[in-house]
Amino acid sequence: MRLAIPLTITFVAGMIMILQFFVPATQSLGESLQEWYMIVASFAIFLGAMNLITVHVHKIRFRAKNWKYSPVTIAGFAAMVLTGLFMGIETGRPFDFMFTTMMVPMGATMFSLLAFFVASAAFRAFRASNWRATLLLASAFIVMLGRVPIGSMIWNRIPLVSEWIMQVPNLAGQRAVMIGAAMGMVATSLRMIFGIERSYLGGTD
Amino acid sequence: MAKFIEKLGTVDRRVIFLLMALAVILPLAFRMNLPIPIEEGPSKDLYDAIEALPPGSRVLLSFDYDPSTMPELQPMAVALAQHLMTKDIKIVSMALWPMGVSLGNEALTMVGDSLGREEYVDWVNLGYKTGGGVLIVRMGSNIQTVFPNDYDGNPIADMPVMEGVNKLGDFDMIISLSAGDPGIPAWVMMAGDRFNIPIGGGCTAVSAPQFYPYLGTGQMVGLLGGLKGAADYETMVRLEEDDAAPGTATPGMAAQSVAHLVIMLFIIIGNIAYLSTRQKKGGLR
Amino acid sequence: MMKTLVVLSLLLTAGGALAQGGEGLIECFTAQDAPNDAGGGIDLVWTLSLDAVPPDSIVLERKDGDGGWHSIAALAPLSGRKTDNELENGVEYSYRLVPYYGGIAQEPSAEVSAVPGKQWIHSGRVGMLVILTLICIIIMYFIEQGKRGKELFIRRIAGLTAVEDAVGRATEMGRPVLYIPGIMDMDDIQTIASMVILGRVAARTAEYGSPLVVPTCRSVVMSVAQEVVKASYIQAGRPDAFIKENISYLTDDQFGYAAGVDGIMVRERPAAIFMLGTFYAESLILAETGRSVGAIQIAGTAMPSQIPFFVAACDYTLIGEELFAASAYLSKEPKLLGSLRGQDVAKLFFMVVITLGVIAATVGEAWEPAARVAEFLRTITNVE
Numbered sequence: 001m002r003l004a005i006p007l008t009i010t011f012v013a014g015m016i017m018i019l020q021f022f023v024p025a026t027q028s029l030g031e032s033l034q035e036w037y038m039i040v041a042s043f044a045i046f047l048g049a050m051n052l053i054t055v056h057v058h059k060i061r062f063r064a065k066n067w068k069y070s071p072v073t074i075a076g077f078a079a080m081v082l083t084g085l086f087m088g089i090e091t092g093r094p095f096d097f098m099f100t101t102m103m104v105p106m107g108a109t110m111f112s113l114l115a116f117f118v119a120s121a122a123f124r125a126f127r128a129s130n131w132r133a134t135l136l137l138a139s140a141f142i143v144m145l146g147r148v149p150i151g152s153m154i155w156n157r158i159p160l161v162s163e164w165i166m167q168v169p170n171l172a173g174q175r176a177v178m179i180g181a182a183m184g185m186v187a188t189s190l191r192m193i194f195g196i197e198r199s200y201l202g203g204t205d
Numbered sequence: 206m207a208k209f210i211e212k213l214g215t216v217d218r219r220v221i222f223l224l225m226a227l228a229v230i231l232p233l234a235f236r237m238n239l240p241i242p243i244e245e246g247p248s249k250d251l252y253d254a255i256e257a258l259p260p261g262s263r264v265l266l267s268f269d270y271d272p273s274t275m276p277e278l279q280p281m282a283v284a285l286a287q288h289l290m291t292k293d294i295k296i297v298s299m300a301l302w303p304m305g306v307s308l309g310n311e312a313l314t315m316v317g318d319s320l321g322r323e324e325y326v327d328w329v330n331l332g333y334k335t336g337g338g339v340l341i342v343r344m345g346s347n348i349q350t351v352f353p354n355d356y357d358g359n360p361i362a363d364m365p366v367m368e369g370v371n372k373l374g375d376f377d378m379i380i381s382l383s384a385g386d387p388g389i390p391a392w393v394m395m396a397g398d399r400f401n402i403p404i405g406g407g408c409t410a411v412s413a414p415q416f417y418p419y420l421g422t423g424q425m426v427g428l429l430g431g432l433k434g435a436a437d438y439e440t441m442v443r444l445e446e447d448d449a450a451p452g453t454a455t456p457g458m459a460a461q462s463v464a465h466l467v468i469m470l471f472i473i474i475g476n477i478a479y480l481s482t483r484q485k486k487g488g489l490r
Numbered sequence: 491m492m493k494t495l496v497v498l499s500l501l502l503t504a505g506g507a508l509a510q511g512g513e514g515l516i517e518c519f520t521a522q523d524a525p526n527d528a529g530g531g532i533d534l535v536w537t538l539s540l541d542a543v544p545p546d547s548i549v550l551e552r553k554d555g556d557g558g559w560h561s562i563a564a565l566a567p568l569s570g571r572k573t574d575n576e577l578e579n580g581v582e583y584s585y586r587l588v589p590y591y592g593g594i595a596q597e598p599s600a601e602v603s604a605v606p607g608k609q610w611i612h613s614g615r616v617g618m619l620v621i622l623t624l625i626c627i628i629i630m631y632f633i634e635q636g637k638r639g640k641e642l643f644i645r646r647i648a649g650l651t652a653v654e655d656a657v658g659r660a661t662e663m664g665r666p667v668l669y670i671p672g673i674m675d676m677d678d679i680q681t682i683a684s685m686v687i688l689g690r691v692a693a694r695t696a697e698y699g700s701p702l703v704v705p706t707c708r709s710v711v712m713s714v715a716q717e718v719v720k721a722s723y724i725q726a727g728r729p730d731a732f733i734k735e736n737i738s739y740l741t742d743d744q745f746g747y748a749a750g751v752d753g754i755m756v757r758e759r760p761a762a763i764f765m766l767g768t769f770y771a772e773s774l775i776l777a778e779t780g781r782s783v784g785a786i787q788i789a790g791t792a793m794p795s796q797i798p799f800f801v802a803a804c805d806y807t808l809i810g811e812e813l814f815a816a817s818a819y820l821s822k823e824p825k826l827l828g829s830l831r832g833q834d835v836a837k838l839f840f841m842v843v844i845t846l847g848v849i850a851a852t853v854g855e856a857w858e859p860a861a862r863v864a865e866f867l868r869t870i871t872n873v874e
Contacts, residue, residue, distance in 0.1 A: 018622075021612075022611065022615055022618075023610055024526050024608060025528050025529070025609060025610050026528070034343055035343070038334070038339060041677075042335050044675070044710055045742075048739070048742055052709075052739065055739060066757075100307075103304070104272035106272075107273035108273055110772075111274060111276075113775050114774055115464065116221070116222045116225050117778040119225045121799070121803050122471065122802070123218075123471040123472060124802075126472045127476060128479075140472075141469055144468070145465065147433050147461075148458060148461050148462040149239040149242065149462060150239065152244075153239070156242075163244075163245075167420075171418055177794045177810045181811055183833050183837050183840075184810065184811030184833065185679045185792075186836075187814065187829050187830070187832065188682065188814045189679060196633065199686040199718065200714065274771070385744075385770045386674065398873060411796075412795045
């Protein structure tokens, strides 16, 4: 019984979405389900916020490991929510100030770490251990040079060769991965819709 | 000498980090500039597609990114807004990511003010709604049910810029600046394929290869990939305009060029050390 | 004054002579039920005569129930298509076009009528329906074969074979196992596949007695992960070893989550790290930090842009559909193995269609029958 209800919901929702794609007369069913989805997705944001507060309050109460970071998290959360709700989010308001002077630089900083990690990963992993790896390495060099102005300064055909690598071998590889992944998704979705795959429900199969 | 080469292969990664930092900081500090050649490719294709739109056309611009990818995507947003507004093309903007709204608003306000374009007449920001692909499909039948008001809470029904725009099919092009999901694939599948609307895009450099299949089949009319794509577009837009504001992507290309050369140098050093070690092991056998 | 009146009247006459009524201006005006919809729509299409002077605007009018005409849209003069929506199915509607010159309405076009109705099959998607039905039949057939006990071969996937070794290594070193289920929500198919694998990994950690830490990026994923891990621990007979607090929600923010997980890696120093699900730019940040703490790393994603980073930084990588095959591979359940086999046969079908299409399109440049085959394949695989 515990699994019967979610399995039934999964089956009905899955079949409605498939049906409405091929049967135009049932489009309104699909649209209703999509509206339900948007409402549930909006609610999930609220759920996430409540969960965050609950987890960190619990950590403070029971002095769990690293509990001293939890008040910082809650203070940051409260600052953004309260300023946004009561003072507005337009340009020049405290919310916008905190967003542009703190969130934006912090997010960009984390993303910038990639530059360093790409360099160390490339140094460690890009080895010409066989002819395939050597070919890959040569392609990587050409594409890296082709994607910056220096490539055309070295030889004006590098951008052309780089674009060919992107549009022919790379495209073929991307298509293969996309088609394979899509087939995997179709099979997994079918298994879930028909109740063959049940592990994601957190119970026995 | 052999020992030195071997040691090079095990250099501390902090040395690599330091050299990478210098490779990026020094060109920016010394304002090193490299000429950006305009070549045939996805960036030029997008530029040409927008050039072909007549004045008065309507374009949906979706800001599907957040502050972490702002350095790559914000210059694209500014350059695209400049191009569209200069050609008197009306912009309706929105976001599938919550933080994309303010970033988009920033770009449109800045460009709109510099070119004397009026909000609600020449451009409007509809804001953010959750839902991703589902949202796009809903917009396909009626935009007003999804976005009854704009970002500032004003009803969109009476806005001059929204005149004649009731559903996605009323747009002449959709451009998504995308850092992940939901983003370009959702627009291509749910809007481009379903409603036959030309789709253009801008994305981070790391994501660009995965969108080449869409370019190959004509499902996308053009693509700006990473900082290079943004620099290409800025250059093409500035060529047409005498007093277009300088972009932020073009100066970054010098830093990126040097950084690429440093990475290539490290790969070569690593391979020399590897081959030397392999040769030594082969000799011992 | 007289001169002005004469000039004005001459101008009006000239204008009237140049302007044309709808009958001569609009060459072809048709109305038909909008195709492939749920009803309530009529498509109106018209072309203007090439010889005529284009009007300033065209007004589309619809006949009321009492026979009167009312305007429903003012259109640009060159547009040739408009869909009238929210009509009642089964009722006939009549339309006409009225051109305007200088704000003056000219003679309207001939009247056209149509009846909106709903369609039960989308004509632009029949090919896809046939293909999808075929794929479903193939997959279901092999699932039945699996249920009947037929031996189904599955090739060795190094990353999945290493799961047991990785958990064993963590037990020996007395360090935890870290499982990262990606950064997307439960509506993402890769996250669901990740939850399935989490169940299997949790069964191993319960068996070996290693702590399992699962930081999540979405609260709903955290709830599901807690249920999945708890069920596995109960099934393994170790409900006491289940620690709910080890499965936590960090933040929805992509790089905030990456920073949080990096912190967990550096503090807890896990011996085995599993990164299975949807990842974006944070993939390399996580993988490199994991490498720096000396953990064995098994990653898997269907994101083509992140696979190279995992291959470069991790010990084992599941590429694309190998992630979806994991549940079948780890459980060795006949039904799941059967669906995997069916998926492979369906893929073979696509490979044959692609090869045939490429040959037909290439040869079709010089030979008409091949071009027709290519066109047929394009039609059945196209989705409107």
